[in-house]
Amino acid sequence: MSHSDEYTFETRLLHNDHKIDPATGSVSVPIQHASTYHQFDLDCFGKYDYCRSSNPTREALEETIASLEEGTKGFAFSSGMSAISTAFLLLSQGDHVLISEDVYGGTYRMVTEVLSRYGIEYTFVDMTDLTKLEQLIRTNTKVIYIETPSNPLLKVSDIEAISKLAKQVGALTFVDNTFLTPALQKPLTLGADVVLHSATKFLSGHSDVLAGLAVVKDESIAKKLAFLQNAFGAVLGVQDAWLVLRGLKTLHVRLEQSMKSAEKIATYLQKHPLVKRVYYPGLPNHNGYELQHRQAKGSGAVLSFELESEAVLRSFVSNVQLPVFAVSLGAVESILSYPAKMSHAAMPEEEREKRGISNSLLRLSVGLENSEDLIKDFVAALDESLVRTPILSGDRGI
C-alpha cells in the first residue's frame, strides 16, 4: 500500500499498487483468464488455487477500491445487487434490518421478498429522522442500511451519527455509496462498517459493464465477507474487473465535470414554471444541504425533479433529445429515468406514493455533454410541454 498514503485521491486513481505489472512492466492490469492454478508443492499451495476464491485481475480491482475507500479489504461481485445480497448474508434468521425507505428498488425487493423468507425482519425508515430511527431499533437489529443521498429523492442521512447509534446497539452500518463514490464520500472514515457499490454506475462510468463492490475496514468483517463471497460465489469476471479498473482512472474528472453541470441544471430547473420541485443536495434550499457538505466533498451528478403533472412528464420525455431515456446512472452520457416505472418498479404504487416517488418524478444523471446544450434541450422540451398542455399554462398564469 505504498502509494496509498502519499498522494491525493485523483493521483491515486492512477498511481496505485497496480499501476505497473511487476512481471512485464505492463501499464494496464493483465487480464488473467485461468480458472485454476498449478500447484508446485503438494504440501504448500500457492496464493491462487481456483478463480472463484481469488484471481489476480479481480484482486487488483479489490485492492484498488479498498484503498480508494480507505478500507482494508475490497470484494468484487458480478453486480451491485450481488454485492448487496452477499453483504446481507452476514445476517442470520431472526435478525432485524433498519433500512432507508427510499432505498434502491432492487434492494427493496431483496429485503422484502427474499430475506423475509429466511426469517430476517425489516423496517423501512426515513433515515434523515434520527429520533424515529432510534425508536425503531430493536434488540435484534443487526444492520442499519443507508443510502445517501437516497434514490431517487436525494435525501441526505448522517452517516456518522447513524454509525454511532448502530455501534451502541451492536449493529453494523451498511452504506450504499453508488451515487457519490469515494471521490466525494468515504463512509468508512465516518464510522460505517460496510460500503457497497453498484460499480455499474459512476465507478465504471461508460454504461458498458455490470459490477458490484463491497469494502470493509474491520478485519473480522473482512474475513466473514471473504468467506461469503467464496461460498455464495457471485464474483466478478476478469474482463469486467478490467473494465471497472479502466473506468476508475477517469472517475475524478468525470464526476467533477458532471457535478458542475448538475449544479447548473438543478438551478435552472428550479426556476422553470413547469417544474414543481427539484431534489438536489447541492441546492442551498435542500434540507440536507449542510449535512451533505459536512460529510461529502460534493453533491454528485444525480438530481430528480417533479414536473407539474404526469402529462407534462410524458410530453417532456417524448421531446427531449440529448439524454438517453433509460434505467441506470453514472455514465458519460446523460441518463433520464422514470423511477416509477424503472428503478422503483419493484415497489408497489402505494409504497412509492408514500415515499414521494410520484408518477411525475424524473431522475437525471448528468453526463459529460456541454451543460448549455443540455439546458437548451430541456428548455425546448418543456416549452413543447407548455404548448401541449395549455390548461396548465393557463393555470400558472403564463
Ligand SMILES: *Cc1c(COP(=O)(O)O)cnc(C)c1O
Ligand atoms: C444500480 C444500483 C444498485 C444495483 O446495482 P446493479 O449493478 O444494477 O446490480 C444498487 N444501488 C444503487 C444505488 C444503484 O443505483
